[in-house]
Amino acid sequence: MSRLITRLTCLFVLVPIIATLVAATSVDFSQGPWGGGLTLDWFAYAWPPMAPVIGRSLAVAALVVALNLAVGGPLAWWVARHPSPLTRLTGYLVNVPLAVPGIALSVALVGTYPMLRPSGLLLVLGHLVFTLPFTLAALVPALADDELRTNESVARSLGAGGARVLRTITVPACLVALTQAVTMVFALSFGEFNISFFINPPATPTAPFALFDSYSTQRLEPASAQSMIFIAFVAPVLTAIVLARRRSPRRTP
Amino acid sequence: MTTSAPAALLGEEPIARADGLSVDDLTVRYGQTTAVDRVSLDVAPAETVAVIGPSGCGKSTTLRAVAGLVGAATGTITLTGRNVTTSDPARRDIGLVPQNYAVFPHMSVAANIAYGLRARGVDTTARRQRVRDMLELTHLSDLADRRPDQLSGGQRQRVALARALAIRPDALLLDEPLAALDPQLRGGLRRELSSMLAATDCATLIVTHDQREALSLGSRIALMREGRLVQFDTPRRLWDDPADAFVADFLSGAVLLEAERDHDHAVALDGLWRVPVRDLQVRPTAHGATRLLLRYDSLTVTEPHDAPDDGSALIAQVDHTEFTGESLHLTVRAGDHTLGVRVAPDTRVGRSVALTVAPGRATLLLPPA
Numbered sequence: 050m051s052r053l054i055t056r057l058t059c060l061f062v063l064v065p066i067i068a069t070l071v072a073a074t075s076v077d078f079s080q081g082p083w084g085g086g087l088t089l090d091w092f093a094y095a096w097p098p099m100a101p102v103i104g105r106s107l108a109v110a111a112l113v114v115a116l117n118l119a120v121g122g123p124l125a126w127w128v129a130r131h132p133s134p135l136t137r138l139t140g141y142l143v144n145v146p147l148a149v150p151g152i153a154l155s156v157a158l159v160g161t162y163p164m165l166r167p168s169g170l171l172l173v174l175g176h177l178v179f180t181l182p183f184t185l186a187a188l189v190p191a192l193a194d195d196e197l198r199t200n201e202s203v204a205r206s207l208g209a210g211g212a213r214v215l216r217t218i219t220v221p222a223c224l225v226a227l228t229q230a231v232t233m234v235f236a237l238s239f240g241e242f243n244i245s246f247f248i249n250p251p252a253t254p255t256a257p258f259a260l261f262d263s264y265s266t267q268r269l270e271p272a273s274a275q276s277m278i279f280i281a282f283v284a285p286v287l288t289a290i291v292l293a294r295r296r297s298p299r300r301t302p
Numbered sequence: 303m304t305t306s307a308p309a310a311l312l313g314e315e316p317i318a319r320a321d322g323l324s325v326d327d328l329t330v331r332y333g334q335t336t337a338v339d340r341v342s343l344d345v346a347p348a349e350t351v352a353v354i355g356p357s358g359c360g361k362s363t364t365l366r367a368v369a370g371l372v373g374a375a376t377g378t379i380t381l382t383g384r385n386v387t388t389s390d391p392a393r394r395d396i397g398l399v400p401q402n403y404a405v406f407p408h409m410s411v412a413a414n415i416a417y418g419l420r421a422r423g424v425d426t427t428a429r430r431q432r433v434r435d436m437l438e439l440t441h442l443s444d445l446a447d448r449r450p451d452q453l454s455g456g457q458r459q460r461v462a463l464a465r466a467l468a469i470r471p472d473a474l475l476l477d478e479p480l481a482a483l484d485p486q487l488r489g490g491l492r493r494e495l496s497s498m499l500a501a502t503d504c505a506t507l508i509v510t511h512d513q514r515e516a517l518s519l520g521s522r523i524a525l526m527r528e529g530r531l532v533q534f535d536t537p538r539r540l541w542d543d544p545a546d547a548f549v550a551d552f553l554s555g556a557v558l559l560e561a562e563r564d565h566d567h568a569v570a571l572d573g574l575w576r577v578p579v580r581d582l583q584v585r586p587t588a589h590g591a592t593r594l595l596l597r598y599d600s601l602t603v604t605e606p607h608d609a610p611d612d613g614s615a616l617i618a619q620v621d622h623t624e625f626t627g628e629s630l631h632l633t634v635r636a637g638d639h640t641l642g643v644r645v646a647p648d649t650r651v652g653r654s655v656a657l658t659v660a661p662g663r664a665t666l667l668l669p670p671a
Contacts, residue, residue: 196404202369202400203462204406204417205390205392206392206394206396206398207421208421210421213421
């Protein structure tokens with residue numbers, strides 16, 4: 050039964066992607082799948098305007114991931130290791146952006162920090178605010194784990210300093226949670242539309258905004274080709290991050 | 303706290319304390335709660351001291367304070383003459399083996415053992431030699447490349463022990479070393495652990511709630527209750543001369559009754575029970591008061607109407623009976639007194655019983671005249 054549900058779920062996700070691929074490789078999709086024949090011309094047409102947009106979105110997503118680890122890591126540590134009313138309140142507050150509509154969040158950010166908008170920093174910070182709850186949701190339980198804390202205590206008693214304990218005990222133990230956080234944050238930032246739409250200057254759009262623009266103003270075929278380019282970039286990055294966590298460190302004496 | 307008479311007075315060799323572990327007047331608080339209250343104990347080099355007590359008595363907190371994992375509110379912890387009370391755990395030279403062993407799951411057996419040596423910057427040649435020595439000591443040479451999830455509980459315990467000993471610690475701390483193992487395995491592993499500890503020269507502190515473990519592994523036992531040290535002495539003296547009823551009950555399930563010597567009788571329970579001294583072993587006590595020590599084989603049970611009427615039998619109502627395999631645990635009531643006693647498992651028990659002391663099986667503890 051569970052296998053059937055898994056297969057149906059995979060099918061549900063894959064069918065639209067396959068349909069998009071069919072549209073992107075059809076000369077004229079209005080005549081049906083591969084109407085007028087099979088072509089890769091739409092990819093050649095879509096790539097030049099899409100390349101800088103993809104580059105920009107990748108850069109924003111990478112920056113958001115880095116900031117999440119830099120800000121979310123210590124914050125998750127504090128929440129996990131110092132349970133108190135203040136840390137619980139912090140946990141609730143961090144989750145507030147999830148309940149606020151993107152437009153409200155964007156207007157609030159643009160209204161409060163207009164000077165950060167032109168540089169693109171406000172977009173990065175907007176994505177950070179939006180993705181931070183996911184980082185905390187992944188890292189806090191891992192860092193609060195009793196077994197990890199005992200392992201850290203033992204490592205300290207054996208003579209390891211704080212940095213060594215973090216590098217050799219804490220990070221390997223949290224690798225799955227870290228991977229979850231990184232993949233989730235990267236995917237959310239790369240595909241985020243609402244905040245990008247309202248905060249980002251139109252002259253420098255991110256990939257989701259460019260896709261929206263294409264679907265609004267162009268034919269279905271080139272817009273579908275842009276979608277496939279988008280998927281082609283995000284899928285390998287996510288796969289690489291997931292595979293990276295399988296490489297757990299092996300040590301020799 | 304009750305302490306025993308000096309070792310020299312008891313005809314035992316005094317143990318030098320200069321180089322081992324010393325805990326003086328240690329108090330640990332968690333917020334408003336005092337977890338450890340003015341505890342003092344010491345462990346000589348190559349000695350094993352077992353800290354025992356019921357859950358929540360502060361024994362694990364004492365161990366964590368010695369390891370530097372919780373701070374001391376007051377008191378001092380001295381290790382080989384160094385005051386380490388406020389030292390960072392990494393600088394104490396203490397080997398810690400926690401209850402779940404904390405074998406690092408992402409490292410091989412050998413890498414686990416080498417961890418402390420790496421952290422201390424020991425060069426590769428010396429490190430590999432020390433790891434080989436530790437693998438040999440703990441009979442793990444064939445498992446050096448295994449991952450922790452491929453090991454049994456006993457093997458993981460040995461990895462944790464080897465890792466702690468590899469750094470040549472001044473003190474070794476073991477928290478419930480056998481608690482995570484199957485009961486069937488504990489006996490053999492206890493003997494194995496004992497022989498491995500005998501091969502070390504560091505002061506070893508073992509925390510356990512298991513009386514048998516404490517009696518067999520500790521050359522001395524510190525018994526704690528509600529954060530305080532109740533008695534700190536050799537297993538034999540704790541067994542023979544418990545400081546109070548709690549010690550007697552916790553360590554051996556024995557009953558310790560306040561008593562008075564009245565010529566040829568020991569009188570207990572406000573005169574309800576007059577036991578002829580000739581039926582008792584008489585021993586000196588270092589704990590002040592005259593007391594009657596009853597073990598599970600100290601009493602015989604008869605029907606009340608068959609009992610002698612000279613006061614040597616205690617007539618009591620049976621409130622509760624519990625069969626525990628090796629004995630029958632009775633909760634009996636005599637006058638205003640309720641006490642739990644253990645008798646032979648095949649004893650026939652009615653609603654009321656007459657308890658008499660089996661000659662030579664109970665002990666009268668008398669303070670020095």
